[in-house]
Amino acid sequence: MATLDLLAEAGYPALRIDEVARRAGVAKTTIYRRWPSKGEMVLDAIAAQLGDRSIEETGDPLHDLRRLLEVTYERLAETVAGRALPALAAEIMGDAGLAEEYRRRFVHPLRERARALIGRAIDQGLLRSDVDPDLLMDAVAGPSLYRPIALGVPAPAGSASAVFDLVIHGARNH
Amino acid sequence: MATLDLLAEAGYPALRIDEVARRAGVAKTTIYRRWPSKGEMVLDAIAAQLGDRSIEETGDPLHDLRRLLEVTYERLAETVAGRALPALAAEIMGDAGLAEEYRRRFVHPLRERARALIGRAIDQGLLRSDVDPDLLMDAVAGPSLYRPIALGVPAPAGSASAVFDLVIHGARNH
DNA sequence: TCCTTAACGAAACCGTCGGTAGCGTAAATG
């Protein structure tokens, strides 16, 4: 799609809808017949490239959880759509409907899958029973947004494993 | 300042400069004589309320690190400026100059202080010597942006302690 | 008292850009 090309060249904020139309060989009105806003158009384009982030489950919840995190960070780091996703954050902060869509499509599905894995890991005694699943998810998923936005550098694919290990093992010396 | 009031009422994206001027009983031109852009104006307003986030050091690096994190989350959760900061963070994705300013004023000072504390903790054998300080900071600071942006809910002040404990202790059952 | 300078207010204006309206046209569909 032309949207993804422009996204790669200019990034989300500099992506002009007129330019998308021109590049796609299409009238701007046609775009607005298909999508209600710029944000939703980009959302669709991103979803099309990211696809679903399903992983094959091995039965070892901790292993699967690590894989899920790795795949997620990998797509964020290595696809145009993934690198554009944090910039969409600006748009969703000002549009409640778009924010809802964003979370429904990109955030919640991942968290639900992670939540199930964490629950199973606790049941099997692999994780302490007093860990708060949400807290754990926040800690391992946080850098995916924090790094590009607050630091200006993407979270490299390898950092998924590293942050997972850190949180799971802990940092204290004993 | 009028900027903070508007920020509290409407949030960053809906904050109109004309409105700030009207509320402050001042001409819009006066605002642009003092600040080069909306972003920098808000940056100043936020900095004025957040103040410096210094803590008194006790000599126990882990304790000080926790306090630093708690104070940070506290201000993010309990001040107008703090709650507006994530939206401003989203905005900086489209303005490299503003992003630099944002990081120079809000991100880097905190990370430098945290980095020093982590280094001291490692030296004193309180943390494993193989922990990556940046990784640790990403894990504990990540939720401060991830939660408001990706989840739409602020990181409560209490979560600072919780995420700190999680990362420091680890989640694995053994 | 006069002159200069600095700061401000008022209001009109500009450019960009997301989003619309209106209208004509070409291809399916029956």
Place this chain on the structure above:
DNA sequence: CATTTACGCTACCGACGGTTTCGTTAAGGA
């Protein structure tokens, strides 16, 4: 052949960040 559907085109709107111009007030110094 009539109708529907989808599209292209052009002109337009409105919001809003930011600028320009000009007139006014008020220090402050000689």
